[in-house]
Amino acid sequence: EEVKIAFNKIHGTTNALGCTNSGVLIQEFLEGTEYMVDTISCDGKHKICSVSEYDKRTANGQFNVYYGIILRDASDEKFAAMIEYVFQVLDALEFENGPGHAEIKLTPTGPVSLKLGQDVLE
Numbered sequence: 001e002e003v004k005i006a007f008n009k010i011h012g013t014t015n016a017l018g019c020t021n022s023g024v025l026i027q028e029f030l031e032g033t034e035y036m037v038d039t040i041s042c043d044g045k046h047k048i049c050s051v052s053e054y055d056k057r058t059a060n061g062q063f064n065v066y067y068g069i070i071l072r073d074a075s076d077e078k079f080a081a082m083i084e085y086v087f088q089v090l091d092a093l094e095f096e097n098g099p100g101h102a103e104i105k106l107t108p109t110g111p112v113s114l115k116l117g118q119d120v121l122e
Contacts, residue, residue: 032107034114035079036069037086039100041118046087048074049099085111090118 003026010024034056038049055068072079086102095118103115 030105030107030112030114032105032112035072035082035104035106037083037102037104039086039090039102041090041095041097041100044091044096046090046095046100048083050074051079051083082106082111085113086116089113089116 007024007026010021013021015021034054036050036052036054038052039046040049041047051072051074053070053072054066055070056064057067059065059067074083082104086100086104089102090100093116098118100116100118102113102117105112105114
């Protein structure tokens with residue numbers, strides 16, 4: 001019922017660009033902190049280059065506004081499960097060589113992949 005109400009509130013209205021909203025994108029809100037994990041891989045062996053945290057704040061009446069990026073200590077034990085998760089995703093996608101960039105939300109139930117990309121150097 002909540003989704004129907006939200007859909008009807010948006011669908012068919014005019015947006016800030018002056019266009020009619022002919023569709024509505026619905027996404028689950030994931031509670032937690034968003035991180036960026038940069039990697040390098042060679043012959044299927046993955047190494048961490050950096051772990052960074054997105055600094056999000058409330059601004060201009062909006063929550064979760066990107067304010068900055070904070071470099072974190074990748075050797076901190078609290079990131080171990082997230083790093084292992086990124087390595088498992090890289091393996092599953094058969095990323096063997098080159099740099100990788102993952103955006104991960106660390107939720108109360110564990111890490112969730114938001115985006116993962118790799119520049120192909122082969």
